[in-house]
Amino acid sequence: xxxxxxxxxxxxxxxxxxxxxxxxxxxxxxxxxxxxxxxxxxxxxxxxxxxxxxxxxxxxxxxxxxxxxxxxxxxxxxxxxxxxxxxxxxxxxxxxxxxxxxxxxxxxxxxxxxxxxxxxxxxxxxxxxxxxxxxxxxxxxxxxxxxxxxxxxxxxxxxxxxxxxxxxxxxxxxxxxxxxxxxxxxxxxxxxxxxxxxxxxxxxxxxxxxxxxxxxxxxxxxxxxxxxxxxxxxxxxxxxxxxxxxxxxxxxxxxxxxxxxxxxxxxx
Amino acid sequence: xxxxxxxxxxxxxxxxxxxxxxxxxxxxxxxxxxxxxxxxxxxxxxxxxxxxxxxxxxxxxxxxxxxxxxxxxxxxxxxxxxxxxxxxxxxxxxxxxxxxxxxxxxxxxxxxxxxxxxxxxxxxxxxxxxxxxxxxxxxxxxxxxxxxxxxxxxxxxxxxxxxxxxxxxxxxxxxxxxxxxxxxxxxxxxxxxxxxxxxxxxxxxxxxxxxxxxxx
Amino acid sequence: xxxxxxxxxxxxxxxxxxxxxxxxxxxxxxxxxxxxxxxxxxxxxxxxxxxxxxxxxxxxxxxxxxxxxxxxxxxxxxxxxxxxxxxxxxxxxxxxxxxxxxxxxxxxxxxxxxxxxxxxxxxxxxxxxxxxxxxxxxxxxxxxxxxxxxxxxxxxxxxxxxxxxxxxxxxxxxxxxxxxxxxxxxxxxxxxxxxxxxxxxxxxxxxxxxxxxxxxxx
Numbered sequence: 001x002x003x004x005x006x007x008x009x010x011x012x013x014x015x016x017x018x019x020x021x022x023x024x025x026x027x028x029x030x031x032x033x034x035x036x037x038x039x040x041x042x043x044x045x046x047x048x049x050x051x052x053x054x055x056x057x058x059x060x061x062x063x064x065x066x067x068x069x070x071x072x073x074x075x076x077x078x079x080x081x082x083x084x085x086x087x088x089x090x091x092x093x094x095x096x097x098x099x100x101x102x103x104x105x106x107x108x109x110x111x112x113x114x115x116x117x118x119x120x121x122x123x124x125x126x127x128x129x130x131x132x133x134x135x136x137x138x139x140x141x142x143x144x145x146x147x148x149x150x151x152x153x154x155x156x157x158x159x160x161x162x163x164x165x166x167x168x169x170x171x172x173x174x175x176x177x178x179x180x181x182x183x184x185x186x187x188x189x190x191x192x193x194x195x196x197x198x199x200x201x202x203x204x205x206x207x208x209x210x211x212x213x214x215x216x217x218x219x220x221x222x223x224x225x226x227x228x229x230x231x232x233x234x235x236x237x238x239x240x241x242x243x244x245x246x247x248x249x250x251x252x253x254x255x256x257x258x259x260x261x262x263x264x265x266x267x268x
Numbered sequence: 269x270x271x272x273x274x275x276x277x278x279x280x281x282x283x284x285x286x287x288x289x290x291x292x293x294x295x296x297x298x299x300x301x302x303x304x305x306x307x308x309x310x311x312x313x314x315x316x317x318x319x320x321x322x323x324x325x326x327x328x329x330x331x332x333x334x335x336x337x338x339x340x341x342x343x344x345x346x347x348x349x350x351x352x353x354x355x356x357x358x359x360x361x362x363x364x365x366x367x368x369x370x371x372x373x374x375x376x377x378x379x380x381x382x383x384x385x386x387x388x389x390x391x392x393x394x395x396x397x398x399x400x401x402x403x404x405x406x407x408x409x410x411x412x413x414x415x416x417x418x419x420x421x422x423x424x425x426x427x428x429x430x431x432x433x434x435x436x437x438x439x440x441x442x443x444x445x446x447x448x449x450x451x452x453x454x455x456x457x458x459x460x461x462x463x464x465x466x467x468x469x470x471x472x473x474x475x476x477x478x479x480x481x482x483x484x
Numbered sequence: 485x486x487x488x489x490x491x492x493x494x495x496x497x498x499x500x501x502x503x504x505x506x507x508x509x510x511x512x513x514x515x516x517x518x519x520x521x522x523x524x525x526x527x528x529x530x531x532x533x534x535x536x537x538x539x540x541x542x543x544x545x546x547x548x549x550x551x552x553x554x555x556x557x558x559x560x561x562x563x564x565x566x567x568x569x570x571x572x573x574x575x576x577x578x579x580x581x582x583x584x585x586x587x588x589x590x591x592x593x594x595x596x597x598x599x600x601x602x603x604x605x606x607x608x609x610x611x612x613x614x615x616x617x618x619x620x621x622x623x624x625x626x627x628x629x630x631x632x633x634x635x636x637x638x639x640x641x642x643x644x645x646x647x648x649x650x651x652x653x654x655x656x657x658x659x660x661x662x663x664x665x666x667x668x669x670x671x672x673x674x675x676x677x678x679x680x681x682x683x684x685x686x687x688x689x690x691x692x693x694x695x696x697x698x699x700x701x702x
Binding site for chain 2: 544545547548549550551552553554556557560561563564565638641642643644645646648649656659660663667669670673676677680681683684685688
């Protein structure tokens with residue numbers, strides 16, 4: 001049964017096919033398939049433990065997966081099926097190269113505390129992509145400006161608020177000029193009043209045409225910004241579709257229950 | 269009543285202290301180098317190598333340093349190795365303390381939150397780069413205080429080489445006592461010199477520890 | 485390298501004699517240090533300033549000087565003063581005094597690691613300071629100090645080797661004498677190393693067992 005949301009006639013940027021993953025004896029992902037096209041924003045929603053974060057981390061190969069394949073920009077990533085169907089993990093060099101084309105922003109920001117904001121942003125472009133420092137710093141300052149933190153370049157992360165750190169984290173990921181951006185519940189660890197500034201940055205990114213997969217609890221945001229919403233539960237994709245129809249007309253009981261609880265919690 | 273014997277011989281004791289520092293410096297350098305290497309092996313290497321590392325740690329934790337010094341002193345001539353005693357002392361102490369240093373560094377590396385590794389890998393960094401600019405700088409800061417404390421223990425341990433006849437502060441003390449027959453004074457003086465060295469390190473270590481608490 | 489096993493077997497009685505002395509010295513030293521350390525710990529935590537400072541100074545002094553120098557100080561010092569202490573007693577004194585200092589800090593860390601909230605909780609229930617101490621704090625602190633105390637015991641066992649320098653016929657001294665007499669240094673040191681490893685291994689093992697057994701109290 002196909003569960004891929006594929007907008008017709010457009011070449012996919014990334015295709016996930018039949019992804020399955022176990023943690024020890026627990027199966028956390030069951031035969032997950034997903035396609036993202038260039039410029040598309042996909043929001044992934046679902047209850048905790050549904051495997052959303054795990055799937056995201058599989059996309060940029062931070063997690064290993066036992067079955068399935070991911071084809072990014074036309075090439076399979078992470079694994080390579082040898083003759084006779086044997087599967088081997090690709091060498092570190094190639095995995096790292098893949099990761100430099102996919103940006104990720106984490107729930108806990110994960111900035112490097114011993115580096116200034118500016119250095120956090122330029123470290124990877126300079127050392128991984130070999131961009132010269134002057135250009136990298138110029139780009140970094142432009143990115144900081146885009147996220148509204150132009151004056152914080154020489155601060156240390158410790159001195160910034162959560163929202164500011166997260167925006168720096170976004171700038172840091174963008175500095176690598178990724179083809180795809182992954183956001184893992186990036187506002188869940190923030191105080192409510194700081195959430196808005198981060199969402200604004202992401203919304204702008206989406207409008208500027210960045211392809212992205214967004215794991216989030218912010219339903220309003222998903223509805224406003226995403227082209228496609230994917231609902232996951234118990235390691236499977238249960239439903240997917242454009243936000244308006246998905247939220248207005250949930251087809252599965254599971255999604256209905258999930259949305260009902262959400263509405264009760266937020267009195268929508 | 270002034271401690272005459274001590275005052276007259278203090279300069280001699282200080283010369284011994286110089287030698288203690290020399291021995292210590294050499295051993296600290298060696299043990300730090302070994303410690304970093306072993307710590308990396310302990311964290312990253314494949315299982316068989318990790319088992320060897322655990323064996324090394326087990327031996328260093330369970331065998332007294334003096335036994336190792338004796339072993340070097342008595343056994344090496346038989347194996348045909350003609351080693352200058354000072355070098356031998358530095359080697360033995362360095363290898364012995366390499367085990368303890370490795371535990372300090374390993375603990376520091378492992379204490380970094382996993383999300384630092386995630387962020388570095390997410391940016392496409394390879395392991396060597398990650399270690400160079402993300403992990404090591406932070407680990408060094410964390411390891412600083414226990415490193416200083418281990419150095420202090422090492423300096424105290426150098427006193428053991430006097431038992432195999434190497435000349436340093438403790439040996440200088442013994443010689444002086446034989447000459448002056450004033451053991452309380454002289455050994456008190458020796459203890460005082462060690463105390464000055466070690467107390468400053470201990471105090472520095474405590475300062476480093478306090479500074480660490482404000483970082484993360 | 486061929487091992488002369490017969491040599492080892494022939495000299496087992498000698499090794500045994502040294503081992504007995506080592507074990508005696510270790511047990512006595514750690515026993516005295518455990519008691520003395522408790523005294524010093526309470527002095528260190530006393531509300532009375534002179535007592536606290538004296539204890540802190542004492543701890544600093546024994547921790548920042550080598551135990552060998554302490555042994556020489558006691559052994560040669562008292563023999564010169566006419567009060568000839570044996571090597572065994574001098575070594576015992578030095579080991580107890582030094583490790584007492586370290587153990588005092590271990591106790592203090594253990595007691596202070598039991599959350600202040602628990603003390604407050606106890607007091608809120610109407611318990612006196614000593615009730616809280618004996619019923620709430622000390623039992624938990626005791627469990628937490630087992631690993632570092634076991635470690636200190638291992639340190640003591642290893643440090644007993646130093647008394648070979650003040651003419652005590654413990655294990656290391658036996659080894660030294662045997663080597664000088666027979667030049668079978670390889671067999672001698674291998675045997676002695678193994679014996680020490682067994683001793684320290686037993687202590688480590690017991691410590692892990694105890695940790696395991698009391699793990700629920702963490």
